Amino acid sequence: MAAIEWSWSRLMEFMIQSAHQLEVSPIVKYSALSLFADRFFPSLTRYTVGSNGKGNWLLQPIRESNLQLFALIALWISSKIHDSRPVSVKSFKSLGDKIIKDEHFTTRDFLEAEIVFMQVLDFEIGTSNIAFLLLEELLLQFKGVAKVGELLRFEACMDIMDLLYEKEETSTLYRSPRSLAASTLIASYLITVPKQRWEFPILPWGKYFFPL
Structure with a gap:
């Protein structure tokens, strides 16, 4: 093409x-x-x-x-x-x-x-395994294991996801919904949570649940 x-x-x-x-x-x-x-x-x-x-x-x-x-x-x-x-x-x-x-x-x-x-699409239009739903699931799990999860803004997650979709170089991410969800949550954590509150090992945890 x-x-x-x-x-x-x-x-x-x-x-x-x-x-x-x-x-x-x-x-x-x-x-x-x-x-x-x-x-x-x-x-x-x-x-x-x-x-x-x-x-x-x-x-x-x-x-x-x-x-x-x-x-x-x-x-x-x-x-x-x-x-x-x-x-x-x-x-x-x-x-x-x-x-x-x-x-x-x-x-x-x-x-x-x-x-x-x-x-x-061969008439296959299922949307149960998309990054947005996986991100919601991952954020819910995160809030369940760390109080700092309440400081993470979901609106920031959506802004980051938009930016990732706009960048063609990140195509390997959005072709893997789990990687996109994990990357989005980790980036939002680093951006929106004050550094002095970083008591939770977000990167190892994110890799464990959603391998990047």
């Missing part, structure tokens, strides 16, 4: 900002990031070189605007998984009209893109 002109950081920033503008819950946002960054994008090469991806205009060629559309599709699918009242396709189309600059996508395009997205 060397011919694709796109910026990973710009694409992840687009996805994160879209989640904020749509005011989706954190579980919807991070499930969508996992679906897109961990699974959909790494599978594109395999899918497009096979017979399944040939001929579909959304994949031939793969433009940045098309990837932005698929990013919105990941959020839409995630909303349908986690929300009792999912965000409507009308809301996604309205947002796409505002922020996707290079191409105008119709409602029909959104529906077609959802099918393509699901095909690339």
